[in-house]
Amino acid sequence: MLVYLLSAIETDEDRALFVDLFEKYHDRMEQAALRIVKNSHDAEDAVQNAYLQIIRHLDKVSEIPCKNRGFWCISIVKNEALTILRKNKRIVLSEELEEKPIAATEETLSYKEIVQLFAELPETYRAVLEMRLILGYSGKEIADRMGITENAVNVRINRGRALLRKIAEKEGIHP
Structure with missing residues (x-):
């Protein structure tokens, strides 16, 4: 190649x-x-x-x-x-992409639904969640990339997840 x-x-x-x-x-x-x-x-x-x-x-x-x-x-x-x-059109919300599932629904979320949920997050939280959940970066790698402390990364991940849960509940997807 x-x-x-x-x-x-x-x-x-x-x-x-x-x-x-x-x-x-x-x-x-x-x-x-x-x-x-x-x-x-x-x-x-x-x-x-x-x-x-x-x-x-x-x-x-x-x-x-x-x-x-x-x-x-x-x-x-x-x-x-x-x-x-x-x-x-094979989008599946995989447990391998998440450390803890955001929503335990009987139906799998579509790509569009996942993107819409993430799009509602402020960039501060969305960026760290994408790096952690999709790209698989460690807290240290994210901290290095973003120029913040590892503790700040962990706080953003936790707050981002909590906010994502609230957004999901508002959209009718219950954790």
Whole structure:
């Protein structure tokens, strides 16, 4: 796959930058995609699509601080995986994505319902919950990425979950 992707890049400098990103983040990107789509074929598609997006935006990589490049790559693959799920209409709220289920309903929430619930959260809580529940980052990794303390991350996760429960109850989804 790497040879195919490198053929789409024009300059040696950009190729070197892409190879560096590939070597550093490929495994984490695959894991993040697989965590979302639950299917190795779809995960590979999501990773490949993410690499194509990265290639399209290689000129912007130099503007991203080195410590945030991994988060940027993981965010792209996460979005590609969610796009694949949306296309396949196979959205399932999985206990593997959550430490504690938000709602114990007999019906599985649709992708649209999950997105609507998360969309109602303030960005402060939504960002840490996405990093923790979807990307699987530890509290320390989230703290490093956001430039806050690990304690602040834990507080935001707990408050975000509580707020998400309230929003779910308001929408008629009872925990």
